[in-house]
Amino acid sequence: MSTLLIAEQVLNGLQLGVTLFLMAAGLTLVFGVMGLINLAHGSLYMIGAFCCAFVSVETGSFLLGLVAGMAGAAIAGAVLEVVVMQRLYARDHLDQVLATFALILIASEGTRWVFGDVPLFLDVPQAFAGTVELVGGLTYSKYRLLIIFVGLVVALGLYWLIARTRLGMRIRAGESDREMIAALGVNIRLVYTIVFALGAALAGLAGSMVGALSSVQVGMGEPVLILAFVVIVIGGIGSIKGALIGAVLVGLVDTLGRVFLPSFFQLFMNSSDATTIGSSLASMAIYVVMAIVLAVRPQGLFPATGTSSA
Amino acid sequence: MTDAMEPILQINHLSKRFGAVQASDDVSLTVLPGRLHALIGPNGAGKSTLISQISGFLMPDAGQIFLKGRDVTHLSAERRVHMGLGRSFQVSNLLLEWSARRNVMLAVQARRGGSFRFFKNVWKDAELRAAAEAALQKVGLQDRADIRAMELSHGERRQLEFACALALEPAILVLDEPMAGLGPEGTAEMTAFLEELKHSIPILLVEHDMDAVFRLADEISVLVYGRIIASGPPETIRQSVAVQEAYLGSSSDAA
Amino acid sequence: MTREFWVSVVVLVGLPVAAFIAHITGETYIINLLTRMIVLGLAGIGLNFALGYGGMVSFGHAAFFGLGAYVAGIAAFHAFDDSLIVSMPFELGGTNQMLLIWLIAIFLAAVLAFLIGLISLRTSGVYFIMITLAFAQMLYYFAISWPAYGGEDGLSIYLRNEFPGVQTDKAFSFFLLCFAILLLVLLLCWRFINARFGAALQGARMNALRLSSIGIAPFPVKLTAFVISAMIVALAGALYGELNGFVSPSNLSWHMSGELIIFVILGGVGRLVGPLIGAIVFVLLETYLGGLTDRWQFFLGLILLATVLFANGGIMGLIGGRTRHD
Numbered sequence: 001m002s003t004l005l006i007a008e009q010v011l012n013g014l015q016l017g018v019t020l021f022l023m024a025a026g027l028t029l030v031f032g033v034m035g036l037i038n039l040a041h042g043s044l045y046m047i048g049a050f051c052c053a054f055v056s057v058e059t060g061s062f063l064l065g066l067v068a069g070m071a072g073a074a075i076a077g078a079v080l081e082v083v084v085m086q087r088l089y090a091r092d093h094l095d096q097v098l099a100t101f102a103l104i105l106i107a108s109e110g111t112r113w114v115f116g117d118v119p120l121f122l123d124v125p126q127a128f129a130g131t132v133e134l135v136g137g138l139t140y141s142k143y144r145l146l147i148i149f150v151g152l153v154v155a156l157g158l159y160w161l162i163a164r165t166r167l168g169m170r171i172r173a174g175e176s177d178r179e180m181i182a183a184l185g186v187n188i189r190l191v192y193t194i195v196f197a198l199g200a201a202l203a204g205l206a207g208s209m210v211g212a213l214s215s216v217q218v219g220m221g222e223p224v225l226i227l228a229f230v231v232i233v234i235g236g237i238g239s240i241k242g243a244l245i246g247a248v249l250v251g252l253v254d255t256l257g258r259v260f261l262p263s264f265f266q267l268f269m270n271s272s273d274a275t276t277i278g279s280s281l282a283s284m285a286i287y288v289v290m291a292i293v294l295a296v297r298p299q300g301l302f303p304a305t306g307t308s309s310a
Numbered sequence: 311m312t313d314a315m316e317p318i319l320q321i322n323h324l325s326k327r328f329g330a331v332q333a334s335d336d337v338s339l340t341v342l343p344g345r346l347h348a349l350i351g352p353n354g355a356g357k358s359t360l361i362s363q364i365s366g367f368l369m370p371d372a373g374q375i376f377l378k379g380r381d382v383t384h385l386s387a388e389r390r391v392h393m394g395l396g397r398s399f400q401v402s403n404l405l406l407e408w409s410a411r412r413n414v415m416l417a418v419q420a421r422r423g424g425s426f427r428f429f430k431n432v433w434k435d436a437e438l439r440a441a442a443e444a445a446l447q448k449v450g451l452q453d454r455a456d457i458r459a460m461e462l463s464h465g466e467r468r469q470l471e472f473a474c475a476l477a478l479e480p481a482i483l484v485l486d487e488p489m490a491g492l493g494p495e496g497t498a499e500m501t502a503f504l505e506e507l508k509h510s511i512p513i514l515l516v517e518h519d520m521d522a523v524f525r526l527a528d529e530i531s532v533l534v535y536g537r538i539i540a541s542g543p544p545e546t547i548r549q550s551v552a553v554q555e556a557y558l559g560s561s562s563d564a565a
Numbered sequence: 566m567t568r569e570f571w572v573s574v575v576v577l578v579g580l581p582v583a584a585f586i587a588h589i590t591g592e593t594y595i596i597n598l599l600t601r602m603i604v605l606g607l608a609g610i611g612l613n614f615a616l617g618y619g620g621m622v623s624f625g626h627a628a629f630f631g632l633g634a635y636v637a638g639i640a641a642f643h644a645f646d647d648s649l650i651v652s653m654p655f656e657l658g659g660t661n662q663m664l665l666i667w668l669i670a671i672f673l674a675a676v677l678a679f680l681i682g683l684i685s686l687r688t689s690g691v692y693f694i695m696i697t698l699a700f701a702q703m704l705y706y707f708a709i710s711w712p713a714y715g716g717e718d719g720l721s722i723y724l725r726n727e728f729p730g731v732q733t734d735k736a737f738s739f740f741l742l743c744f745a746i747l748l749l750v751l752l753l754c755w756r757f758i759n760a761r762f763g764a765a766l767q768g769a770r771m772n773a774l775r776l777s778s779i780g781i782a783p784f785p786v787k788l789t790a791f792v793i794s795a796m797i798v799a800l801a802g803a804l805y806g807e808l809n810g811f812v813s814p815s816n817l818s819w820h821m822s823g824e825l826i827i828f829v830i831l832g833g834v835g836r837l838v839g840p841l842i843g844a845i846v847f848v849l850l851e852t853y854l855g856g857l858t859d860r861w862q863f864f865l866g867l868i869l870l871a872t873v874l875f876a877n878g879g880i881m882g883l884i885g886g887r888t889r890h891d
Contacts, residue, residue, distance in 0.1 A: 037691050087874055093691055094622050098830050099873040101823045105866030113860055226702055226819065229695045237691060276712060283706035287699045291684050294696055298688045365778070391780030403778065405771045416768050420779040425765040425786060432761045478779060 017251025018151025026199025042221025048204025077200025396480025609840025633802025719813025833881030
């Protein structure tokens with residue numbers, strides 16, 4: 001097992017981690033501020049990817065595609081928030097789960113209707129195609145490095161937004177005391193819509209960037225959504241810091257588990273059995289991590305109690 | 311008074327800290343059979359924290375709690391109830407969708423056991439019904455047995471809570487502000503009720519209504535910043551300088 | 566008798582009558598459709614025991630449903646080619662006896678639910694929803710990546726398993742078998758809910774603090790209900806595998822968990838027969854909407870959304886009147 005391979009896999013894990021963070025940040029904000037559990041967040045990821053793929057192909061510019069992906073998801077998110085979500089904030093979690101599950105059905109079939117059943121293909125932008133040599137002879141995909149970079153920039157930006165800006169102050173106030181902020185005359189509805197659209201834009205960004213690594217198709221948001229749930233449960237629902245740490249943890253465990261668990265089992269059994277058992281266990285690894293975290297800390301690693309721990 | 315009387319509830323040197331706040335600071339008190347011990351103190355003095363520790367929803371950092379001579383400090387809230395610790399809550403804590411009778415019947419069931427019986431119809435169980443009727447009778451709610459808890463008035467819900475607590479046949483009652491929100495007439499009725507009740511069941515009473523406290527209590531402890539600053543019979547407390555300064559003096563209009 | 570009671574009677578009499586008519590007129594397709602309603606309804610009734618009566622919003626009951634289906638599939642697979650499931654440390658072969666399969670499915674589901682519940686019930690609210698979802702996903706990915714039983718492709722049950730005295734491969738006989746199980750489970754659930762256990766369980770849903778303060782610990786009560794619920798769902802899963810002659814990871818997927826919740830909510834949360842009505846409506850929509858357009862899930866989504874937003878209480882809430890609590 002060479003150091004180079006380990007380093008490469010760690011970077012892969014990090015790339016998955018920041019992608020998950022982009023998804024988890026929106027989920028955890030929406031839950032922390034509005035108390036809403038939104039299963040349709042994966043649909044916003046998908047909508048972003050489709051908008052990005054469509055505009056990139058039409059204009060030939062990946063950058064424009066990326067902007068379109070974020071904008072498309074943000075607009076879809078804002079419309080959803082105003083039309084449906086606002087009616088769900090006061091409901092119990094069961095209603096929220098079912099209503100947003102219904103939205104997934106609508107969004108998935110709706111997208112099939114518009115774009116057909118065939119997946120779209122989105123190319124990695126020319127400037128970031130190929131690999132770059134890093135320290136110690138390690139070569140790594142430029143585009144994946146870009147994703148890691150963008151993810152970390154977004155994390156810093158979110159931290160700044162919530163800790164330092166007026167909107168962030170309102171978000172924090174909304175988390176701790178909804179009535180108070182309403183009494184202060186802040187237009188809480190508008191804050192909610194903005195928070196939801198912001199989360200949607202981040203999901204759209206994630207979908208657009210990942211879309212170029214795999215294909216853009218209906219249902220692409222669902223596995224990511226469930227991983228993002230695992231992330232925010234591990235991190236503590238409502239906490240941006242928890243989302244970041246949870247995302248990196250999940251990304252690393254999942255990626256490294258898939259690579260190294262089969263080799264680990266080869267140490268003491270024949271190779272085909274080892275591959276089977278190793279990869280089966282690897283696919284379960286993050287859920288085991290989550291179960292352990294929750295068994296020890298039922299509120300996650302960084303429980304957000306009233307005030308934001310961002 | 312004989313010193314041989316064994317305390318029903320005894321608290322020894324209880325301490326609990328939340329970060330920088332010392333919520334309970336070396337608190338000791340006892341409740342004797344047939345007596346009513348009142349716990350008074352300004353808001354934020356740590357009365358609720360103390361009740362939570364006594365009833366087992368909060369673990370103390372140090373100190374012991376004895377119920378009928380047995381150390382219950384590390385027992386669960388449910389175990390303490392089975393050993394005879396009954397309590398009422400500041401805010402009504404009922405099964406609002408259920409009728410008054412069903413609320414009490416569940417308490418009777420809790421007392422008699424059998425929550426893992428799967429077949430016999432519980433709502434037609436004559437034993438449970440009779441015990442529930444008796445408890446409702448005791449608090450004067452027998453005519454409202456079929457009304458859902460959410461449709462009862464505030465005062466009636468208080469009575470229903472008492473019926474549930476009595477159905478548990480407790481050895482002691484810990485009451486968290488039973489007069490709150492009752493109005494003058496309700497308070498007078500509740501005071502008369504407790505005056506009668508304390509002879510059969512000793513009571514630890516947390517209450518803001520000073521008239522009621524001084525009328526009912528055999529002993530009063532004053533809690534300020536988590537610490538008991540004075541403890542003794544009502545006359546002693548009324549005359550205590552420390553209490554006047556720390557508590558009664560600051561709100562002379564309340565007394 | 567309440568209106569809910571009469572609605573339930575109509576449904577429970579209507580189903581076998583419809584199946585009998587279909588049997589006489591030789592409409593096997595209709596009988597299978599009715600069987601599908603019953604089996605899915607049974608799963609919904611199982612979930613409702615935890616969700617409706619115990620207030621545990623499990624988004625992972627597909628784990629138990631799929632487990633039941635796979636037990637039926639794996640047992641039949643080994644019985645078919647006479648091979649062993651386990652050779653070490655003891656020998657265990659397949660079986661084609663439904664009764665034995667059901668017992669194994671129910672037992673395994675109970676063990677699994679006990680373990681999942683032990684961890685999940687320490688949490689509440691949205692954590693509970695997500696952790697149950699995650700456990701189901703764990704099983705789902707395991708089924709996909711474990712090649713011995715078809716992996717992603719699933720597993721066929723070539724010959725329907727056997728039940729003493731019943732020609733299980735005949736559609737109407739199998740329908741009656743499933744219907745008998747449905748009635749038995751309904752009877753048991755009805756007894757459980759109205760027994761002391763049920764009173765404690767509903768108390769735990771409404772106000773766990775109240776339950777603690779009268780001396781009943783909510784945790785063991787809820788855990789028991791969670792386990793019972795999983796056992797019913799696993800039984801339904803085993804029947805579902807038999808009905809389709811096929812089991813696959815999709816039986817374990819989170820869409821399946823979502824559908825189970827749909828049956829419960831569509832029919833009415835905390836109504837004994839509600840989930841059956843939910844399943845009937847769901848299968849009708851799936852069949853007839855699906856016959857009209859390939860995009861039927863789009864309209865299903867709209868209907869569900871409208872149900873949640875505007876018809877709280879489900880179908881039973883609309884036609885069955887208020888629940889009684891004397």
